[in-house]
Amino acid sequence: MAYRTIRSLGISYGVGLAAALALVVGCGGGSSGGDGDGGSGGSGNGGSGSGGSGSGNGNGGSGAGSTGSGFGACDNAPTFEGEGTYYAANGSGACSFDASSDSPLLVGAMNAEDYANSGVCGACAQVKGPNGEVTVRIVDLCPECVHGDIDLSPDAFAMLAPLEDGRIAISWQFVPCDAPGPIVYHFKEGSNQWWTAVQIRNHRNAIAKFEWKGDDGAWHEVQRLDYNYFVEDKGMGPGPYTVRVTDVYGSVLEDSGIPFVEAGDSPGQGQFPACGM
DSSP states (O other), X not given: OOOOOOEETTEEOOHHHIIIIITOOEEOXXXXXXXXXXXXXXXXXXXXXXXXXXXXXXXXXXXXXXXXXXXXXXXTOOOEEEEEEEOOOOSOSTTOOOOOOOSSOBEEEXXXXXXXXGTTTTOEEEEEETTEEEEEEEEEEETTOOTTOEXXXXXXXXTTSOGGGOOEEEEEEEEOOOOOSOXXXXXXXXXXXXXXXXXXXXXXXXXXXXXXXXXXXXXXXXXXXXXXXXXXXXXXXXXXXXXXXXXXXXXXXXEEEEOOOBTSEEEOSOOOOGGGO
Protein backbone atom coordinates (compact mmCIF):
# COMPACT_ATOMS: atom_id res chain seq x y z
CA MET A 1 0.00 0.00 0.00
CA ALA A 2 1.38 3.43 -0.91
CA TYR A 3 1.13 6.33 1.50
CA ARG A 4 1.68 10.05 1.21
CA THR A 5 1.32 13.16 3.32
CA ILE A 6 -2.24 14.48 3.26
CA ARG A 7 -3.51 17.88 4.32
CA SER A 8 -6.85 17.79 6.08
CA LEU A 9 -8.62 20.64 7.85
CA GLY A 10 -5.62 22.84 7.12
CA ILE A 11 -3.17 20.69 9.11
CA SER A 12 -0.41 18.55 7.67
CA TYR A 13 -0.52 15.05 9.08
CA GLY A 14 2.06 12.34 8.98
CA VAL A 15 1.55 9.44 6.66
CA GLY A 16 -0.04 7.00 9.06
CA LEU A 17 -2.44 9.40 10.73
CA ALA A 18 -3.58 10.87 7.45
CA ALA A 19 -4.12 7.54 5.77
CA ALA A 20 -5.83 5.95 8.73
CA LEU A 21 -8.04 8.82 9.82
CA ALA A 22 -8.48 11.61 7.30
CA LEU A 23 -10.09 9.34 4.71
CA VAL A 24 -12.68 7.82 7.04
CA VAL A 25 -16.28 8.64 6.22
CA GLY A 26 -18.30 6.55 8.66
CA CYS A 27 -18.16 4.26 11.65
CA GLY A 28 -18.31 0.48 11.80
CA GLY A 29 -18.79 -1.06 14.56
CA GLY A 30 -6.31 10.03 30.42
CA SER A 31 -0.66 16.38 38.71
CA SER A 32 1.79 14.11 39.82
CA GLY A 33 5.17 15.21 38.75
CA GLY A 34 4.49 18.31 36.67
CA ASP A 35 4.60 18.78 32.93
CA GLY A 36 7.61 18.15 30.75
CA ASP A 37 8.74 20.18 27.82
CA GLY A 38 8.35 17.28 25.47
CA GLY A 39 9.27 13.65 25.20
CA SER A 40 12.96 13.51 25.77
CA GLY A 41 13.53 9.98 24.74
CA GLY A 42 10.50 8.00 23.66
CA SER A 43 10.27 4.31 24.25
CA GLY A 44 12.97 1.81 23.49
CA ASN A 45 11.81 -1.18 21.51
CA GLY A 46 13.01 -4.72 21.18
CA GLY A 47 12.03 -7.35 23.69
CA SER A 48 11.87 -5.99 27.17
CA GLY A 49 14.12 -3.04 26.55
CA SER A 50 13.59 -0.50 29.24
CA GLY A 51 13.91 2.52 26.94
CA GLY A 52 13.24 6.08 27.98
CA SER A 53 9.59 6.88 28.42
CA GLY A 54 10.07 10.59 27.83
CA SER A 55 9.98 13.22 30.53
CA GLY A 56 6.59 14.79 29.92
CA ASN A 57 3.93 14.32 32.55
CA GLY A 58 0.57 15.92 32.98
CA ASN A 59 -2.36 16.01 35.29
CA GLY A 60 -5.69 14.26 35.30
CA GLY A 61 -7.80 13.22 32.37
CA SER A 62 -7.50 9.81 30.81
CA GLY A 63 -4.61 10.52 28.50
CA ALA A 64 -2.92 7.32 29.57
CA GLY A 65 -4.14 3.92 30.47
CA SER A 66 -6.98 2.98 28.17
CA THR A 67 -8.60 -0.33 29.07
CA GLY A 68 -9.72 -0.92 25.53
CA SER A 69 -12.33 0.41 23.16
CA GLY A 70 -15.91 -0.68 22.83
CA PHE A 71 -15.90 0.61 19.27
CA GLY A 72 -14.79 -1.17 16.12
CA ALA A 73 -12.70 0.43 13.43
CA CYS A 74 -14.44 3.11 11.39
CA ASP A 75 -15.46 2.35 7.83
CA ASN A 76 -12.59 2.58 5.35
CA ALA A 77 -9.99 2.71 8.12
CA PRO A 78 -6.80 1.23 6.62
CA THR A 79 -5.02 -1.65 8.28
CA PHE A 80 -1.32 -1.20 9.00
CA GLU A 81 1.24 -3.95 9.38
CA GLY A 82 4.50 -3.91 11.24
CA GLU A 83 6.29 -5.27 14.28
CA GLY A 84 5.15 -5.19 17.87
CA THR A 85 7.67 -4.95 20.70
CA TYR A 86 7.37 -3.95 24.35
CA TYR A 87 9.05 -1.51 26.71
CA ALA A 88 8.88 -0.43 30.36
CA ALA A 89 5.81 1.72 29.88
CA ASN A 90 4.18 3.69 32.68
CA GLY A 91 1.71 5.77 30.67
CA SER A 92 3.88 8.87 30.39
CA GLY A 93 6.21 9.77 27.55
CA ALA A 94 6.53 12.05 24.56
CA CYS A 95 2.80 12.86 24.59
CA SER A 96 3.21 14.50 28.03
CA PHE A 97 0.50 12.51 29.78
CA ASP A 98 0.65 11.39 33.40
CA ALA A 99 2.13 8.14 34.51
CA SER A 100 -0.74 5.76 35.20
CA SER A 101 -1.49 3.20 37.89
CA ASP A 102 -3.99 1.36 35.68
CA SER A 103 -3.78 -2.42 35.73
CA PRO A 104 -3.59 -3.76 33.16
CA LEU A 105 -1.84 -0.82 31.55
CA LEU A 106 -2.75 -0.84 27.87
CA VAL A 107 -0.72 1.83 26.13
CA GLY A 108 1.70 2.10 23.25
CA ALA A 109 4.47 4.17 21.68
CA MET A 110 3.96 5.02 18.01
CA ASN A 111 6.68 4.80 15.39
CA ALA A 112 8.28 8.10 14.39
CA GLU A 113 6.54 8.39 11.02
CA ASP A 114 3.03 7.69 12.25
CA TYR A 115 3.53 9.78 15.41
CA ALA A 116 2.76 12.72 13.13
CA ASN A 117 4.27 15.46 15.32
CA SER A 118 2.11 14.25 18.26
CA GLY A 119 -1.00 14.09 16.07
CA VAL A 120 -1.84 10.58 17.28
CA CYS A 121 -1.32 11.28 20.99
CA GLY A 122 -4.34 10.08 22.91
CA ALA A 123 -5.72 8.17 19.94
CA CYS A 124 -6.48 4.45 20.22
CA ALA A 125 -5.23 1.60 18.07
CA GLN A 126 -6.69 -1.88 17.93
CA VAL A 127 -3.73 -4.21 17.57
CA LYS A 128 -3.87 -7.83 16.44
CA GLY A 129 -1.11 -10.35 17.06
CA PRO A 130 -0.50 -14.10 16.99
CA ASN A 131 -2.69 -14.94 19.99
CA GLY A 132 -5.29 -12.20 20.16
CA GLU A 133 -5.98 -8.49 19.99
CA VAL A 134 -5.84 -5.49 22.32
CA THR A 135 -6.75 -1.81 22.13
CA VAL A 136 -4.10 0.62 23.34
CA ARG A 137 -3.98 4.37 23.77
CA ILE A 138 -0.98 6.08 22.17
CA VAL A 139 1.02 7.90 24.85
CA ASP A 140 4.61 7.89 23.59
CA LEU A 141 6.99 7.99 20.63
CA CYS A 142 9.24 5.13 19.55
CA PRO A 143 11.97 7.01 17.64
CA GLU A 144 13.66 3.94 16.17
CA CYS A 145 10.47 2.13 15.16
CA VAL A 146 9.64 2.16 11.46
CA HIS A 147 6.32 2.78 9.75
CA GLY A 148 3.70 0.34 11.00
CA ASP A 149 5.50 -0.59 14.23
CA ILE A 150 4.11 -0.03 17.73
CA ASP A 151 6.08 -0.46 20.95
CA LEU A 152 3.61 -1.78 23.53
CA SER A 153 3.31 -1.89 27.28
CA PRO A 154 4.10 -5.38 28.64
CA ASP A 155 0.45 -5.89 29.65
CA ALA A 156 -0.68 -5.16 26.10
CA PHE A 157 2.02 -7.28 24.46
CA ALA A 158 1.11 -10.23 26.70
CA MET A 159 -2.39 -10.22 25.23
CA LEU A 160 -0.89 -10.82 21.79
CA ALA A 161 1.97 -13.23 22.51
CA PRO A 162 4.23 -14.44 25.33
CA LEU A 163 6.66 -11.77 26.52
CA GLU A 164 9.58 -14.05 25.74
CA ASP A 165 8.76 -13.73 22.03
CA GLY A 166 10.00 -10.15 22.27
CA ARG A 167 9.14 -9.14 18.70
CA ILE A 168 6.03 -10.18 16.76
CA ALA A 169 4.16 -9.40 13.58
CA ILE A 170 1.15 -7.16 14.18
CA SER A 171 -1.62 -5.49 12.23
CA TRP A 172 -3.62 -2.57 13.56
CA GLN A 173 -6.23 0.09 12.89
CA PHE A 174 -7.17 3.31 14.60
CA VAL A 175 -10.43 3.00 16.55
CA PRO A 176 -12.45 5.45 18.66
CA CYS A 177 -11.42 5.39 22.31
CA ASP A 178 -13.71 4.71 25.22
CA ALA A 179 -13.78 8.20 26.72
CA PRO A 180 -16.26 8.59 29.57
CA GLY A 181 -17.32 12.14 30.24
CA PRO A 182 -16.36 15.29 28.34
CA ILE A 183 -13.03 16.29 26.87
CA VAL A 184 -10.62 18.00 29.26
CA TYR A 185 -8.48 21.09 28.73
CA HIS A 186 -5.17 20.75 30.59
CA PHE A 187 -3.03 23.86 31.05
CA LYS A 188 0.70 23.26 31.14
CA GLU A 189 2.75 24.17 34.18
CA GLY A 190 4.20 27.62 33.56
CA SER A 191 1.28 28.75 31.41
CA ASN A 192 -0.07 32.25 31.98
CA GLN A 193 -1.98 34.95 30.15
CA TRP A 194 1.12 35.87 28.12
CA TRP A 195 2.20 32.32 27.16
CA THR A 196 -0.45 29.65 27.13
CA ALA A 197 -0.07 25.93 26.44
CA VAL A 198 -3.15 23.72 26.31
CA GLN A 199 -3.41 19.96 25.96
CA ILE A 200 -6.64 18.18 25.05
CA ARG A 201 -7.33 15.06 27.12
CA ASN A 202 -9.97 12.37 27.37
CA HIS A 203 -10.86 12.64 23.69
CA ARG A 204 -12.50 9.84 21.73
CA ASN A 205 -10.80 10.56 18.40
CA ALA A 206 -7.46 12.07 17.44
CA ILE A 207 -7.38 15.87 17.59
CA ALA A 208 -6.86 17.90 14.43
CA LYS A 209 -7.19 21.52 15.54
CA PHE A 210 -7.52 23.77 18.59
CA GLU A 211 -8.70 27.40 18.44
CA TRP A 212 -9.57 30.16 20.88
CA LYS A 213 -11.80 33.19 20.40
CA GLY A 214 -10.22 36.60 20.89
CA ASP A 215 -11.84 39.74 22.25
CA ASP A 216 -12.31 40.85 18.65
CA GLY A 217 -14.55 37.85 18.00
CA ALA A 218 -12.03 36.23 15.65
CA TRP A 219 -10.93 32.61 16.01
CA HIS A 220 -7.20 32.00 16.43
CA GLU A 221 -5.76 28.60 15.51
CA VAL A 222 -2.99 27.43 17.84
CA GLN A 223 0.10 25.51 16.72
CA ARG A 224 0.55 22.02 18.09
CA LEU A 225 4.08 21.08 19.15
CA ASP A 226 5.65 17.64 19.15
CA TYR A 227 5.16 17.19 22.89
CA ASN A 228 1.38 17.33 22.45
CA TYR A 229 0.57 20.85 23.60
CA PHE A 230 -1.11 23.59 21.60
CA VAL A 231 1.09 26.59 22.38
CA GLU A 232 0.00 30.21 21.93
CA ASP A 233 3.27 32.13 22.18
CA LYS A 234 1.50 35.47 22.59
CA GLY A 235 -0.82 34.10 25.24
CA MET A 236 -4.58 33.69 25.36
CA GLY A 237 -5.20 36.28 28.06
CA PRO A 238 -6.36 35.63 31.63
CA GLY A 239 -9.51 33.73 30.71
CA PRO A 240 -12.11 32.44 30.97
CA TYR A 241 -11.92 31.29 27.37
CA THR A 242 -14.15 30.39 24.49
CA VAL A 243 -12.49 27.57 22.57
CA ARG A 244 -13.27 25.00 19.95
CA VAL A 245 -11.66 21.68 19.14
CA THR A 246 -11.93 19.76 15.87
CA ASP A 247 -11.22 16.05 15.58
CA VAL A 248 -9.87 14.24 12.53
CA TYR A 249 -13.39 13.44 11.31
CA GLY A 250 -14.39 17.10 11.24
CA SER A 251 -16.56 17.00 14.36
CA VAL A 252 -16.33 20.22 16.36
CA LEU A 253 -16.77 20.87 20.08
CA GLU A 254 -17.12 24.47 21.27
CA ASP A 255 -16.87 25.44 24.93
CA SER A 256 -17.19 28.81 26.64
CA GLY A 257 -16.37 29.92 30.15
CA ILE A 258 -13.30 27.68 30.37
CA PRO A 259 -11.27 28.94 33.34
CA PHE A 260 -7.48 29.09 33.37
CA VAL A 261 -5.98 26.58 35.83
CA GLU A 262 -2.19 26.46 35.76
CA ALA A 263 -0.93 22.86 35.73
CA GLY A 264 -4.55 21.80 36.08
CA ASP A 265 -7.68 20.73 34.26
CA SER A 266 -10.81 22.48 33.04
CA PRO A 267 -13.42 20.03 31.73
CA GLY A 268 -15.45 20.81 28.67
CA GLN A 269 -19.11 20.02 28.23
CA GLY A 270 -19.14 17.51 25.39
CA GLN A 271 -17.47 14.53 23.78
CA PHE A 272 -16.79 13.69 20.14
CA PRO A 273 -19.03 11.12 18.46
CA ALA A 274 -17.39 7.93 17.28
CA CYS A 275 -16.19 8.13 13.69
CA GLY A 276 -17.77 11.54 13.20
CA MET A 277 -21.29 10.14 13.24
